[in-house]
Amino acid sequence: MRSVAAVVFAVALVALAGLEAQRSNGKFDWMSYDNFDQIIDRMDSVTPENCNSKPSAELRLHPDTVSQLPLTNRLLSTIIYPNRTSLLHLHNMALNRAFFHSYVNQILNNSQVDHKMQPGLMYFYFSTEADIAANPWGINGSAVMFDNNCSYANWYTNLEFNNTLPLFGPRAWRFDDYNDPTNWLREPTNETLNIDDYGAGPEHNYSNPSYKINQWYDYWMPDYDPSRDSVMKHTYTVGIKFSNETGRFVNDEFEGRSFFGPPQPSQxxxxxxxxxxxxxxxxxxxxxxKWIMSATAPVLDYLPRYLEWMHLRRQRFVAATVLDIDFLTLDFNPCPTAQGNPAPNYFANTARCKPSTICEPLMGYGFQRGGYICMCRPGYRYPRWQNGPYLGVDIERATEEEYQYGFECEKVDWRVVIPIIDGSDNMPTTVATKYAVNKRDISQLSAGGSVDEPHNAPVVSRRKRSVSRWHGSDKAALLSALGLKESNLKKAKLSPRKRMAPKVSTKVEEPPKRVWAPRHQRDTSSFRVKRSFDQEARSRIERIIDHMNTINKDNCKIKTNTELNLPGDLAFGAKEQLQNQARTALRMAHFLSNFLENVDFYEEYGNLRGDRPLNFELLFGEAIANVMGDYKIFGSGVFFDTDKFKNMDGTTRQYFGPYSWRGSGTRTMAIDYAGHDETYIEDAWFVDVKERWQSNVYGLKKWTTKAMLRSNLFGTSLRRFEHYPMYYRAPSMEDGLWSAPYFDCDGYIDDWVITYSVPFFGMNTLGTNIEFKGVVIVDVKLEELDVNQCPGEFHVPNAFKSTARCDYESTYCVPLPGKRFTRGGYKCECLQGFEYPFNDRAWYYDGQTMEEEYDKMMRGERHRFNTLKCREAGAPRVSSGSVLLISVIASIMAFFGR
Incomplete structure (x- = not known):
């Protein structure tokens, strides 16, 4: 028996060793176990069946698994790269909803009349649902979680005035409807949303630490300590102009309104x-x-509410807005920590780039390996068979032999020192070096060489050996490159001060007809792209920019409409770069469409009261929150069509258009556009949208809402809403329109802006059909847009297309994000078979340098524009072993040839 037990024990040890060996490797044996594998194992250990029995520590991942988080105090001083735009939008939407609820809670907190104007139950439900519906790929959950006895419900008939609910937490999340009975195709649609009250049901106490996943609650609540009120609660002032009739304001002056909101941090x-x-x-x-990550912001209110003794009231954190994103959709940065990849980063150094390459992350890969490229370091070049950087997906699926003998860059031996212009009358001479050394360690030559072709310059070693010390064939090759004879060696002394005469040329060189870019930058139809510099397009851009600089808020009133409008192709890229700002307007359109199509203002469901009609305070609050929640949005408004807005008393207003914009400093302003003499329904952004949708609503998407309500005031259990499920139709992102750039001369933004407008809908007066109700807009300054100067297809409406000054015979153009509306936001990287010749820390030519040197050349000044190109890559070295092998093979062939 003991021998059998010993054998079983030995087999178990072998099995455990095998499991440990398997655990210590990645996809292949040569890949070591790293932090990525550790997180994967941690995630795989949690399932829907065992998650309730897991401790809270096992239900959370390391906080540094998501790095480079957008921080509020750094948004204006840092560049948010494309792989973090989803997190930035999550951040902005959490702040947006926090501002809205804080504003409404405090503005409507004075009397029983204000209590009736507060948001109702369906307002909360449809608002959280709209956050998700308008962001199908970025936001997967939205909630407003109230603290204990901080929610004043006005939608229950059996809840007395000024009483509270124990807990209230409406939360919506996207439901996987592939197995839904109404989905006969059995394919997920992303158009079905569940809404529950998290303050009801068997596990309703999310304020209890045993809830395990309520970190968003612990950040802000309970708020019993007033010692940090001055730091955590900021006073915001909004100036508003109201109008109760067309063409006239209630007051000529703005009415100041102050409220406490989330903190406003310093740098x-x-x-x-x-x-x-x-x-x-x-x-x-x-x-x-699912594994999710949440952004949360605090909601403030004066408590206790509706109290006559104001000095007993205190501003408190009463709720938290919580917006979720799927963790698996977030890109991570596997590159080593550096200036562009600061610590902490849990996945740093998980990329497999070789020492001769530099790692750069890619966008859109989510939580999986391979989301990076390996580029050659300065002083290295790609082999002739490699077209552009090595892709991470290729490295991650490579075998050990492929990885060991591939994915390397070759050293560049002949490098050029960047010339320095010292103000003399001559151009600086470029000098080739055999080593990457300091500029002050390199002597420069007084004769020979070429500015246009620096690779023909003489070679100087680290010890500054003179030309006369070269011998044999090396000496003859050097003299041939210099165009000198040996008798002239004394004239070719090294002189660091002597410069050649400037060589000015305004000739625009034509590129070859077909140039291929690396795979990660290549257009699938690149044979139709004319890769060249377009001087006519550049001249047109210069004329447009000069015209823009001549218009300001002081003289715009005397300009014509033609002068205040720019060509539409100047706003190329707005659909992609500003889609988060457009989705803020789309969110409002979804909410209004859902509310106006489903809420019956006169119906009651037992003790549940139907929502009241939308009032002006709520819509002003929505417009103000859109501006305060996103620093790129300079204006936002909701504009109802003629006779489509009804007041709470049942009367109809001819026009109603609450619009908010960012005023001077940090102050936010708002106005009802109905008070202007000229109505907004004649503006182009309103007319274009209305003409499309006023008579035909075909093409609107159908969304499904499954709402669950608490069964009683105490939230003993959840039950279905009487209308289960509910449906509404709303526009998609493509149904909205971006305007051409124009100068906003209303006295509000007073700058060049572009406007995104999207329609919203509701039931007609008979309640039988859906009809067009109005337009939601957001205004963004044109200066927030990045321009793309790289070549594009002939049909792409881009005014800046083909204005980059790359040398397309040896380089290709790559646009750079975060440069905003200015020229030079690109880089010129070497094409296949070419190498970067200069001795600096770069491997490409920066667009700013290209633009500056080109302008100098056009003005006839000293320049080095003709040197900003890549040169043909040299042939790889032949090792002594290879020479010996070739010699042996030649000898054998010669022997048998006899």
Whole structure:
């Protein structure tokens, strides 16, 4: 028996060793176990069946698994790269909803009349649903979680005035409807949303620490300590002009309104003082059963409400807005920590780039390996068979032999020192070096060489050996490159001060007809792209920019409409770059469409009262929140069509258009456009949308809402809403329109802007059909848009197309994000078979340098524009072993040839 037990024990040890060996490797044996594998194992260990029994520590991942979080105090001083735009939008939407609820809670907190104007139950439900419906690929959940006894419900008939609910937490999340009975195709549509009250049901106490995944609650609540009120609660002032009849304002002056909102941090504020905080990724157990990450912001209110003794009231954190994103959709940065990849980063150094390459992350890969490229370091070049950087997906699926003998860059031996212009009358001479050394360690030559072709310059070693010390064939090759004879060696002394005469040329060189870019930058139809510099397009851009600089808020009133409008192709890229700002307007359109199509103002469901009609305070609050929640949005408004807005008393207003914009400093302003003499329904952004949708609503998407309500005031259980499920039709992103750039001369923004407008809908007066109700807009300054100067297809409406000054015979153009509306936002990288010749820390030519040197050349000044090109890559070296092998093979062939 003992021998059998010993054998079983030995077999178990072998099995455990095998499991450990398997655990210590990645996809292939040569790949070591790293932090990525550790997180994968951690995630795989949690399932919907065992998550309830897991401790809270096992339901959360390391907080540094998501790096480079957008911080409120750094948004204006840092560049948000494309792989973090989804997190930035999550941040902005959490702040947006926090501002709205804080504003409404405090403005409508004075009397029983204000209590009736507060948002109703369906307002909360449809608002959280709209956050998700308008962001199908970025936001997967939205909630407003109230603290204990901080929610004043006006939608229950059996709840007395000024009483509270124990807990109230409406949360919506995207439901996987592939197995839904109404989905006969059995394909997920992303158009079905579940809404529950998290303050009701068997696990309703999310304020209890045993809830495990309530980190968003712990950040802000309970708020019993007033010692940090001055730091965490900021006073905001909004100036508003109301109008109760067409063409006239109630007051000529703006009415100032102050309210407490989320903190406004300074540049050096610690993380706990920021208005938006991110949770660690966690498993949403029992709900969506996914790994998610949340952005949360605090909601403020004066408590206790409706009290005559104002000095007893205090501003408190009463709720938290919580917006979720799927953790698996977030890109991570596997590159080593550096200036562009700061610590902390849990996945740093998980990329497999070779020492001769530099790692750069890619966008859109989500939580999987391979989302990076390996580019050659300065002083290295790609082999002739490699077209552009090595892709991470290729490296991650390579075998050990492929990885060991591939994915390397070759050293560039002959490098050029960047010339320095010292103000003399001559151009500087470029000098080739055999080593990457300091500029002051390199002597420069007084004769020979070429500015246009620096690779023909003489070679100087690290020890500054003179030309006369070269011998044999090396000496003859050097003299031939210099165009000198040996008798002239004394004239070719090294002189660091002597410069050649300037060589000015305004000739525009034509590129070859077909140039291929690396795979990660290549257009599938690149044979139709004319890769060349378009001087006519550049001249046109210069004329447009000069015209823009001549118009300002002081003289715009005397300009014609033609002068205040720019060509539409100047706003190329707005659909992609500003889609988050457009989705803010789309969110409002979804909410209004859902509310106006489903809410019956006169119906009651037992003790549940139907919502009241939308009032002006709520819509002003929505417009103000859109502007305060996103620093790129300079204006936002909701504009109802003629006789489509009804007041709470049942009367109809001819026009109603609450519009908010960012005023001077940080102050936000708002106005009802109905007070102007000229109506907004004649503006182009309103007319274009109305003409499309006023008589035909075909093409609107159908969304499904499954709402669950609490069964009683105490939230004992959940039950279905009487209308289950509910449906509404709303526009998609493509149904909205971006305007051409124009100068906003209304006295509000007073700058060049572009406007995104999207329609919203509701039931007609008979309640039988859906009809056009109005337009939601957002205004963004043109200066927030990045321009793309790289070549594009002939049909692409881009005014800046083909204005980059890359040398297309040896380089290709790559646009750079974050440069805004200015020229030079690109880089010129070497094409296949070419190498970067200069001895600096770069491997490409920066667009700013290209633009500056080209302008100098056009003005006839000293320049080095003709040197900003890549040269043909040299042949690889032949090792002594290879020479010996070739010699042996030649000898054998010669022997048998006899």
């Amino acid at each position: 050096n504020s610690p993380e706990e003082d920021l208005p938006v905080r991110f949770t660690a990724p966690y498993y949403d157990c029992g709900r969506s059963n």
